[in-house]
Amino acid sequence: MVATFPLFPDETLDLCELSFGVAPAPALTTIGLADCNNFYAACERVFRPALAERAVIVLSNNDGCVIARSAEAKQLGITMGAPVHEVMSLIKQHEVVVCSANFALYGDLSRRVMSILSQRVPSLEVYSIDEAFLDFAAVPVHVQASFAQNMRAQIKRWTGIPLSIGIAQTKTLAKLANDWAKKRPSGVLALSEETINGWLLGTNIEDVWNIGPRRARFLKQHGVVTAYDLKYANSRWIRQHLYLPGARTQLELRGVPCFPLTNTRTAKQEITSSRSFGSPVHELADLKEALAFYATRACEKLRAQHSLARTITVFLSTNIFRETEPQYQQSVTIKLPHATAYTPEIVNTAHRAVEHIYQPGYAYHKAGITLSKLVSDEWVQGELFAEPPDLRQEAAMTVVDSINKHFGRDTIHVAATGQHKRPADQPPPSWQMKQEHVSPCYTTRWNELAQAQ
């Protein structure tokens, strides 16, 4: 493939603009990426050893589509994101083990893995539920691989979760090193100057971190097909067409860090809680119940990070995949009179919002709430004409949170979620999600502990 633009080097670009003034190209490999292998499927196996070596898949909420696969399931050709009904014949034919998502279990095992990692390296950045960037700067180059293998073995032994580790000069290269590490028996790869271009030549452009479908299509149209091509493409041209994100990715491929390791967890800038419904919802009353439930979850997250919200957005939609049915999507944003994390107030506001956008006659499929314009609860800007905040509200929420933490989620909840109306022997409301293959919460609920026979 012949590139249709001049090649690197072309040195006029201001590196400082892109890399926050970080000195170019440190000689050492300083960033590790630890990534759990097939994480959700691996979690399901931890307490069910009989699943080892069997094809296992984990489904999204409502058991809708495939969100994780064991290696065996991948081999059968079950693709990520596939709707379950499309792969049902494969599931039956090969007796694939099907699990509903159990995020309480995955979150808890994730915390254990991260805790072990944090004891082994000076600092780490938890990047997602199954990934963390590790500070390798202090580990001498010649022992990095063995150090990583030792850490990997410890995590497998202590938690049962397998993971791979890639080590490189930048986050983007560490992500790639991790992909390549997964294909090796050792599960570890430390990149060196001598080997890196060989690896990059064998890597498709769409497998580079932050190169999504759209940028990949554009790059391929212009002859940039591999990670190697992107590394040596003209940087002005990249800056012009892929803007800052593309330019940073290119520099990272060249070994210049543009995304520094950050170990402080920053508060989220917005918090969303939304779900697809287990079955279609028609009535406003049911939507209000669902929204009260989502608002409760969102407020819990809000208080957990010591924030208050100034704005709430409520949205609802019909099933966009059912093209023959009447479609309706709407959202509304309401500015709160003062920043708050008080669940009853947010539930009431969400109810006003949904009354405003609800249209009868539609089969609703999904709804949700987003809290935004978040501020710290320690530093609240007063409003000239608003009521001062009621300190009793804050105290009440603190008590509710601590009771629910101790006795279990929703021990105390707002009546608007409808839970009090429905004893356990009653059928669940139609908005509640469907989960027919959910595993026990082995590590987070006393009554679901694993038992030795």
Added chain:
DNA sequence: TCTGGGGTCCTAGGACCC
């Protein structure tokens, strides 16, 4: 019949100001 949920960052463009 059946198609996830929760985030961040960046850019363009409008509103507004002097």
Added chain:
DNA sequence: TCTGGGGTCCTAGGACCC
């Protein structure tokens, strides 16, 4: 034919991530 110009702030929407 010409119809200011430059700056800041805010928001919506796109692209991407897991």
